[in-house]
Amino acid sequence: MATVPDTNQVYPLLGRAYDSLSPGSSSAYNLSFPTYLGAQFDASTTNLSYLIPAPAESKFSNPVELTLSFLSPITPTSTLRQSIPASYLTVHVKGSFNVNIYIDINGQWVSGNRASRIVWEMAKRQLGDTDQGLKTWKIRRETELLLSEHRDQAEWGTLHFTAPSDLRHEAGTSGLIRPRFARTGTLQNEVDDDFREIMDEEPIFAFTKSFHLNSSTSASDSVMFSFALIQNPVTQFASARGLTFMRPLWASWFSSVEALLDFHYLDYNSAATLATNYSAQLAIDAYNSGSSDYVDIVALTARQVLGATVFSGTPDDPILFMKEISSNGNFQTIDVIFPSFPFFLYTNPRWLAYLLEPLIEHTLSGQYPNKYAMHDLGSHFPNATGHPDGRDEYMPVEECGNILIMGLAIVNSLTYDTAAGAGSVWSDLGSASFDPNPATSAFSLGKIETRDGVYGLDDSWGGSTKGPKQAQKWVSKSYRLWKQWTSYLIEYSLRPHKQLSTDDFAGPLELQTNLALKGILGIKAMSQIAETIDNKADAKYYKNISDTYISKWEEYGISRDGSHAKLAYH
Numbered sequence: 034m035a036t037v038p039d040t041n042q043v044y045p046l047l048g049r050a051y052d053s054l055s056p057g058s059s060s061a062y063n064l065s066f067p068t069y070l071g072a073q074f075d076a077s078t079t080n081l082s083y084l085i086p087a088p089a090e091s092k093f094s095n096p097v098e099l100t101l102s103f104l105s106p107i108t109p110t111s112t113l114r115q116s117i118p119a120s121y122l123t124v125h126v127k128g129s130f131n132v133n134i135y136i137d138i139n140g141q142w143v144s145g146n147r148a149s150r151i152v153w154e155m156a157k158r159q160l161g162d163t164d165q166g167l168k169t170w171k172i173r174r175e176t177e178l179l180l181s182e183h184r185d186q187a188e189w190g191t192l193h194f195t196a197p198s199d200l201r202h203e204a205g206t207s208g209l210i211r212p213r214f215a216r217t218g219t220l221q222n223e224v225d226d227d228f229r230e231i232m233d234e235e236p237i238f239a240f241t242k243s244f245h246l247n248s249s250t251s252a253s254d255s256v257m258f259s260f261a262l263i264q265n266p267v268t269q270f271a272s273a274r275g276l277t278f279m280r281p282l283w284a285s286w287f288s289s290v291e292a293l294l295d296f297h298y299l300d301y302n303s304a305a306t307l308a309t310n311y312s313a314q315l316a317i318d319a320y321n322s323g324s325s326d327y328v329d330i331v332a333l334t335a336r337q338v339l340g341a342t343v344f345s346g347t348p349d350d351p352i353l354f355m356k357e358i359s360s361n362g363n364f365q366t367i368d369v370i371f372p373s374f375p376f377f378l379y380t381n382p383r384w385l386a387y388l389l390e391p392l393i394e395h396t397l398s399g400q401y402p403n404k405y406a407m408h409d410l411g412s413h414f415p416n417a418t419g420h421p422d423g424r425d426e427y428m429p430v431e432e433c434g435n436i437l438i439m440g441l442a443i444v445n446s447l448t449y450d451t452a453a454g455a456g457s458v459w460s461d462l463g464s465a466s467f468d469p470n471p472a473t474s475a476f477s478l479g480k481i482e483t484r485d486g487v488y489g490l491d492d493s494w495g496g497s498t499k500g501p502k503q504a505q506k507w508v509s510k511s512y513r514l515w516k517q518w519t520s521y522l523i524e525y526s527l528r529p530h531k532q533l534s535t536d537d538f539a540g541p542l543e544l545q546t547n548l549a550l551k552g553i554l555g556i557k558a559m560s561q562i563a564e565t566i567d568n569k570a571d572a573k574y575y576k577n578i579s580d581t582y583i584s585k586w587e588e589y590g591i592s593r594d595g596s597h598a599k600l601a602y603h
Contacts, residue, residue, distance in 0.1 A: 034046060034050050034051070034134075034135040034211070034214065034215070035067070035083075035085055035099065035132055035133065035134055035135070036062075036132070036133045036135070036214070036215065036218040037085065037088050037130065037131070037132055037133075038131045038132075038133060038218055038243075039088070040088045041061060041062045041063045042062070042063055042065050042088070043062045043063070043064055043065070043214075043215040044065055044066065044067045044083075044085055045064070045066065045067075046067065046081075046083060046099070046101065047081060047101060050135070050137065050207075050211050051064060051211075053207045053208050053211035053212060054211060054212055054215055055212070061215070061216040062212075062215040062216050064215075065086075067083040067084055067085050067086075067099070068083060068084040068086075068096070069081075069082075069083055070082035070083060070084065074329075074332065074333075075309075075312035075313075075315075075316065075332050076107050076308070076311060076312040076315055076331075076332040076335040076336060077104055077105055077106045077107050077308035077309075077311070077312055077336075078102060078103065078104050078308070078309075078312070079102075079103045080100050080101070080102045080103075081100065081101045081103075082098065082099070082100045082101075083098075083099045083100075083101075084096040084097070084098060084099070085097040085099055085128070085132055087128075087129075087130055088130065091129075091130050093128075093129035093130055095128065095129060095251070096128065097126055097127065097128030097129075097130065097132050097246065098125075098126070098127045098128060099124070099125070099126050099127075099132070099134075100124070100125040100126075101122065101123075101124060102121075102122070102123045102124075102125060103120065103121070103122050104120060104121040104122075104123070104301075104304070104305060104308065105120040105121075105336070106121075106304040106305065106307060106308035107308055107311050107312070107335055107336075107339060107380065108304060108307040108308060108311065109307075109311055109380045109381045109457070109459045110307060110381075110459050110462055110463070110490050110491055111307060111487075111489050111490050111491060112282075112344070112351065112381070112383070112384070112478055112491050113283070113286055113478075113481060113489040113490075113491075114300070114304055114307070114489055115339070115344065115381075115384075116281065116282040116283045116344035117261070117283050117293065117296075117297055118261055118262050118263065118264070118281070118283075118343070119193075119259055119260060119261035119262075119293075119294070119297045120259070120260050120261075121257060121258070121259055121260075121301055121304075121305075122136075122257070122258045122259075122260070123255055123256070123257045123258075123301075124136075124242070124255060124256050124257075124258075125253070125254075125255045126244045126246065126253065126254055126255070127246075127251055127252070127253040128246050128251055128252070129246060129247070129248055129249075129250070129251050129252065130246060130247060131243065131244060131245055131246055131247055132243075132244050132246065133214075133218040133219070133241060133242070133243050133244070134241065134242045134244065134256070135211075135214050135220075135239060135240075135241045136239065136240055136241075136258065137207070137210070137211070137237040137238060137239035137240075138170075138172075138192070138194055138237065138238055139207065139231065139235055139236065139237045139238070140172060140230075140231035140235075140236060141231060142172065142192045142262075143172050143173050143174055143187075143190065143191070143192050143262075144174050144183065144186065144188055144231060145182070145183035145184040145185070145186030145188070146183045146184075146188070146231075147230070147231045147232045148230055148231070148232075149174050149175075149188070149230065149231055150174070150175040150176070150228060150229060150230050151172060151173065151174055151175060151228065151229075151230075151231055151236070152172075152173060152174075152175045152228045153170060153171060153172045153173075153204060153224075153228070153236070153238060154170075154171050154224070155168060155169070155170060155171075155202060155204065155224050156168070156169045156171055157169075157198060158291060158295075160295055160298060160299065161295050161299055163299075165197065165198070166197070166198030166199075167195050167196070167197065167198055167294075167295075167298065168195070168196055168197075168198045168200070168202060168240075169193050169194065169195040169196075169294070170192075170193070170194040170195075170202075170204070170238040171191055171192070171193055172191065172192045172194070172238060173189075173190065173191040173192065174188060174189070175228060177189040177190070179266075180266070180268065180269055180415050180416055182362070182413070182414070182415070185358075185362060187262070187264065187415075189264060190262050190263055190264035191262070191263050192260070192261070192262050192263075193259075193260070193261040193262075193263060193290070193294055194238060194240075194258065194259075194260055195258060195259045195260075195261075195294060195298060196240045196242075196256070196257075196258050197256065197257075200240045200241060200242050200256070201219055201220040201221075201222055201240070201241050202220055202222055202224075202238075202239060202240050202241075203220035203221050203222065203223055203224070203239050204223070204224045204225050204236060204237070204238050204239070205223070205224075205225035205236065205237070206225070206234045206235060206236065206237075207234075207235040207236075207237045208234070208235070210237060210239055211237075214239070214241060218241075218243070219241060219243070220239055220240070220241045240258070242256045244256075257298075257301060259294070259297060259298050261293075261294060261297065263290050263293075264281065265280055265281055265284065266278035266279050266280060266281075267279055267280070267281050267343045267345050267354070267415065268343065268345060268354050268364075268414070268415040268416070268417055269415065269416055269417065269418065270345075270352075270354075270391060270395075270410070270417040271395055271398075271400055271410070271417060271418050271419040272391070272394055272395065272398070273394050273395075273397065273398040276418065279345040279346070279352070279354075280345065281343070281344065281345060282344035282345055282346055282347070282348075282351055282352075283344070285347050285348050286348075286481070286489075300489075303487045303488075303489075306487075307487070311380070312332065314458060315328075315331060315332065315335065315379075316328045316332070318379075319331040319332075334376065335376060335380070337358075338373045338376045338377075340358070341355050341356050341357075341358045342354065342355050342356075342388075343415075344387070346387070346390075348477060348478040348479050348481075349472070349473040349474060349477050349478075349479060350390075350473065350474045350477065351383075351387050351390075351474065351476070351477070351478055352387055352390050352391050353384055353387035353388045353390075354388075354391065354414075354415075354417070355369065355370060355373075355388060356414035356415070357369045357409070357414070361412075361413070362412075362413040362414050363408070363409040363411070363412060363413065363414070363426075364409055364410045364411035364412070364413065364414040364415070364416065364417045365388070365391060365392060365409055365410035365411070365417060366408060366409040367392065367406060367407070367408065367409070367431075367432040367435050367436055368408070368428060368431050368432060368435055368535040370385075370388050370389070370435070370439070371435040371438075371439065371535070372535075374439050374442060378442055378446055378456050378457065379456070379457055380457065380459075381457060381459065381491075381494070382442075382443060382446040382447075382456065382457060382460065382494055382495075383476045383491070383494055385439065385442070385443055386443050386475075386476050386507070387476070389436065389439060389440070389443070390474070391410060391417065392406070392407065392410060392436070393511045393514060395407075395410060395417075395419055396514055397511060397514055400419050400421055401419060401420060401421070401423065402421070402422075402423040403423045403429070404517055404518075404520070404521050405429035405430075405432065405433050405518065405521045405525075406429070406432035406433045406435070406436045406518050407419075407420060407425055407432065408420075408425040408426040408427070408428050408432055409425055409426070412425075426533065426537070427532055427533060427541075428532060428533045428534065428535070428537070429521060429525065429532065430521075430522065430525060430526050430529050430532065430534075430548050430549070430551065430552045431532075431533065431534050431535055431548060431551065433518040433519075433521050433522050433526075433552065433555055434522065434526070434548075434551035434552045434554060434555035435535075435551070435555075436518065436555075437515065437518060437519065437522075437554075437555035437556075437558045437559055437562070438551075438554055438555060438558050440508075440515060440558065440562055441558035441559075441561050441562055443504075443507070444504045444507075444508065444561070444562060444565050445561075446460070446494070446495060447494065447495030447496075447500035447501070447503050447504045448495060448497075448500045448501060448504065449461075449495060449496060449497070449500065450496075450497045455494075455495070455496075457494070459494075460493065460494040460495060460496070461493050461494075461496055462484070462490070462491075462493060463482055463484070463490060463491055463492035463493040464480065464482060464492045464493060465492070465493050465496055465498040465499050466480060466492065466499070467498070467499035467502045467503065468480075469502070469506070471506075471510075475503045475504075475506040475507035475510070476494075476503065476507070478491065480492050501565075504565045505565060505566055508562055508565045508566050509566055512566065512568075515559060515562055516559070516571070518555070518559075519555065519556055519559040519575060522552040522553075522555050522556050523556060523578055525552070526548075526549055526551075526552025526553060526555070526556070526582070527549060527552070527553070527582050527585055527586070528544060528549070528589075528602070529543065529544060529545055529548045529549055529552065530543055531543040532545075532548075534547065534548045542600075542601055543601065544589075544601045544602040544603055545600070545601055546586075546589070546590035546598050546599050546600060546601055546602060547598070547600075549586055549589075549590065549602075550586060550590070550598075553579055553582045553583050553586055554579075556575050556578055556579040556582065557575070557576065557579035557583075559571075559575045560572045560573075560574075560575035560576035560579060563575060589602040590602060
């Protein structure tokens with residue numbers, strides 16, 4: 034909300050804070066609405082813009098321009114930054130008269146169950162080595178349900194809502210705090226410590242900032258907030274060492290939550306620059322590939338993909354976990370990773386490798402009994418407990434074909450001679466050193482770099498110097514598994530029996546033309562994966578089979594007049 038001092042006007046901006054106000058029932062304030070100018074967005078930023086009209090008695094007639102700028106940065110050259118579960122909100126104002134800005138959140142940020150009891154506190158600290166201070170609302174469930182969700186929302190973790198220390202704050206009942214701000218334009222720097230349920234006299238956690246713009250010319254100012262949901266562990270995973278609580282990846286670089294939050298707050302300019310560069314390049318490439326509408330589609334898709342992920346593991350062995358959102362919540366579903374992998378190849382191919390890693394590790398450890406690739410690592414995120422009974426959703430040809438195609442895509446992304454030949458324009462940035470240690474991932478993050486004064490950047494991905502070595506190290510470690518999945522496709526992909534494809538809403542069908550083709554492509558991919566480790570015999574063997582199968586597929590799957598592929602062979 035916004036108010037203009039010395040007037041009785043209050044202007045709702047975003048959200049439903051005005052539900053706590055009573056238009057017409059109080060002479061202390063008048064509920065009005067600003068002029069909404071619309072939204073602008075890219076892959077990382079959304080800007081909502083408004084005009085606040087000048088008060089009638091003001092000597093200035095021009096309105097205050099107000100923008101709410103949300104930033105969740107996509108940083109393809111910095112896995113460190115991408116692993117931080119935090120976002121920014123910056124309020125920009127420009128005009129010639131004073132205005133007060135109010136923002137609050139409630140307990141629904143930490144639980145999907147409105148009956149949950151929550152606890153909270155206000156913490157204050159100095160910001161690193163600067164003379165600036167921060168104040169943070171810390172909010173969580175009173176009894177956290179570790180690694181549990183309610184209506185697909187996490188029921189564990191602490192939300193940190195941070196602002197500069199010179200802002201005023203207040204925690205208390207929404208029906209009291211919001212109307213009082215509407216009347217007075219300020220908060221009382223008090224904390225209601227009566228912990229209760231989320232909707233029991235709805236406790237809210239608010240900040241307000243007074244912008245002093247009175248000037249003969251237009252003045253501008255801003256204030257920045259940050260939001261971070263801190264969870265540790267982030268998931269549990271049936272790894273090679275057994276069922277393991279998985280720490281967030283960021284915890285390898287930051288000794289405490291406060292250190293993380295301070296870095297994030299101070300890092301705004303670097304994070305925003307990296308994100309802006311990514312969004313600009315993405316827009317250029319998307320436009321050249323389609324249209325202005327396609328630019329919007331890929332920007333929103335980038336958000337959707339990364340919004341479903343969480344980074345874990347260690348710098349020596351990073352892991353990226355993915356939830357099947359907008360569906361049933363399956364964990365690390367191969368045929369959900371598959372449609373997202375073009376995004377990862379474009380943005381940062383190492384993140385695709387981190388997605389496949391837990392599937393590879395779990396299967397190599399012998400915890401999955403079937404010979405084909407598993408559908409998912411767990412029936413519901415955040416519990417990657419596997420399927421030791423082998424009764425995951427039955428999509429054997431689908432998942433084997435998908436993971437083999439993605440495996441080859443990772444290998445191919447590593448092998449390029451020049452920057453222009455890289456699949457991602459960011460791949461060749463950074464050092465080309467290679468870690469031969471067999472105990473570490475082929476794609477470890479052990480060497481965080483500083484370039485052009487920006488700390489926390491990845492080294493290069495692949496290239497003529499280290500790319501072939503990385504590919505060999507990665508493939509060799511799991512080669513028997515790639516062969517196992519390919520053997521299944523050799524036996525069952527040319528004439529697939531009744532089973533689901535990724536279009537599982539259509540139900541199972543035998544002899545699916547598209548499914549058979551995906552399996553044959555998987556066999557072909559394996560021939561090239563074999564070449565990576567110079568296994569010429571395997572490469573020739575798999576190539577011959579895929580060549581034979583594709584000829585048969587054309588015979589079985591193409592209509593008699595040759596005009597189209599059939600849904601199924603029959």
